[in-house]
Amino acid sequence: MATFTVTLPGGKLWTPQYAEAINEDKCIGCGRCFKVCGRDVLQLVGLxxxxxxxxxxxxPEDDDEDEEYEKKVMTIANPENCVGCEACMKICPKKCYTHTTAEV
Ligand code: SF4
Ligand code: SF4
Known part of the structure; x- marks a missing residue:
């Protein structure tokens, strides 16, 4: 088994870090990670x-259902779409994310 890496067009190696988990206790449901992810991986849910x-x-403009939920949290709904760019982790103000490499 080896860690999955990609050779970029410029010749550099890149090791994707895939979104593995979101700490729901820390998440404030701000949606920042959702906005930066271009891969349809994430889904906000109301608990x-x-x-x-x-x-x-x-x-936030669709924010008319708040009362029905105790809390909103982000979830990794479609992990198979993740390309491991880490943008979600970098923008998260609460450090909710855990990322991991893939083995091949
Ligand atoms: S690592 Fe990139 S592709 Fe994967 S969930 Fe985060 S922003 Fe989306
Ligand atoms: S950026 Fe962090 S705190 Fe905000 S919704 Fe995403 S995981 Fe939750």
């Missing part, structure tokens, strides 16, 4: 009193 999870819009 109800009963622990139910309901997909909600990450756009």
């Amino acid at each position: 109800t009193e009963d622990g139910e999870r309901i997909a909600v819009s990450a756009d």
Whole structure:
């Protein structure tokens, strides 16, 4: 097994770091990570009193359903789409993300 790396057009090696987990206790549901991810990986969800999870819009302009949820958190809904760019981790103000390399 070896760590998956990519050779960039300029010849440099790049090791993608894939989004592995989001710490839901730390996440404030701000949506910043969602905005920077261009790969349709992330989904904001509302956690109800009963622990139910309901997909909600990450756009603050659609913020009319707040009362139904105890809290909103970001989730990694489509991990298979992640290209390991780490943009989500870099923009997160609460350091919620864990990233990992892939083995091949
Ligand atoms: S690492 Fe990049 S592609 Fe993967 S979830 Fe974060 S922003 Fe999206
Ligand atoms: S940027 Fe961080 S705090 Fe904001 S929604 Fe994403 S994971 Fe949560």
